[in-house]
Amino acid sequence: xxxxxxxxxxxxxxxxxxxxxxxxxxxxxxxxxxxxxxxINVTEFADDEIxxxxxxxxxxxxxxxxxxxxxxxxxxxxxxxxxRDLARRPMENGSIIRICEDCASYVIIADQPVVPTSEVxxxxxxxxxxxxxxxxxxxxxxxxPIELVAMSHAKKFLEKDVLTNLLWSMIPxxxxxxxxxxxxxxxxxPSSVELADATLEELKDYDVVMWxxxxxxxxxxxxxxxxxxxxxxxxxxxxxxxxxCMGFEPDGMSDAQMRExxxxxxxxx
Numbered sequence: 001x002x003x004x005x006x007x008x009x010x011x012x013x014x015x016x017x018x019x020x021x022x023x024x025x026x027x028x029x030x031x032x033x034x035x036x037x038x039x040i041n042v043t044e045f046a047d048d049e050i051x052x053x054x055x056x057x058x059x060x061x062x063x064x065x066x067x068x069x070x071x072x073x074x075x076x077x078x079x080x081x082x083x084r085d086l087a088r089r090p091m092e093n094g095s096i097i098r099i100c101e102d103c104a105s106y107v108i109i110a111d112q113p114v115v116p117t118s119e120v121x122x123x124x125x126x127x128x129x130x131x132x133x134x135x136x137x138x139x140x141x142x143x144x145p146i147e148l149v150a151m152s153h154a155k156k157f158l159e160k161d162v163l164t165n166l167l168w169s170m171i172p173x174x175x176x177x178x179x180x181x182x183x184x185x186x187x188x189x190p191s192s193v194e195l196a197d198a199t200l201e202e203l204k205d206y207d208v209v210m211w212x213x214x215x216x217x218x219x220x221x222x223x224x225x226x227x228x229x230x231x232x233x234x235x236x237x238x239x240x241x242x243x244x245c246m247g248f249e250p251d252g253m254s255d256a257q258m259r260e261x262x263x264x265x266x267x268x269x
Contacts, residue, residue, distance in 0.1 A: 010045045030146065035143070037140075040222070061105050066124055069128050075094055078094050141219075145233075164181030169258065178208060187211070199217050218230050
């Protein structure tokens with residue numbers, strides 16, 4: 001069977017990025033079993049032939065009405081699929097879906113009838129909001145970084161911007177490459193509407209959101225951008241925890257040093 005990626009360099013490039021990032025998530029230990037999800041907006045690559053492709057089954061309800069997604073196309077990791085398998089065979093462990101005109105359902109169009117993640121409603125709700133706001137963000141990534149999840153078990157780190165400022169202070173690159181920091185969502189049932197709504201609220205001010213005792217949710221211009229932000233935050237957490245394991249509380253950069261960095265890199269204040 002011919003893959004939808006054949007002869008479509010742009011689309012293939014984006015799906016290959018997903019496969020590469022999926023491999024990183026597995027290698028880092030952030031994607032146990034079928035843990036984590038990736039969804040990317042690929043509407044810009046939908047040519048006339050793609051738009052005429054018949055669905056591979058009946059429409060499936062999203063669970064929400066998303067008016068800004070009508071006729072949109074998304075690549076989604078499949079439900080119960082493993083990141084390590086997505087890395088090797090992305091079109092066998094993920095699929096491309098088309099949002100129906102009712103904005104409340106979707107159909108799978110390629111390559112195989114792989115049902116998207118059970119959290120597809122949450123991911124698509126975020127994409128709907130990104131489009132409504134005119135954001136250039138095209139990718140959403142949910143994963144389970146060990147050190148960040150561990151830190152979310154301490155109440156002191158769950159206060160607004162406490163963890164953001166701590167992580168920023170560990171190494172200059174953290175604020176440079178994740179300038180909006182880390183939002184916090186108190187524990188909520190995975191895949192719930194409440195979790196999706198709380199995440200959307202935090203994304204107004206942050207590009208990465210910590211789900212207490214669960215994982216993180218990141219948005220980016222592409223899947224690499226979303227991954228990079230989680231990666232730099234996790235590196236900062238590793239530095240902090242390494243210092244604590246050596247028996248001391250790390251000083252972190254001073255407020256004056258942080259201000260200097262902010263001005264030098266023209267970062268949000």
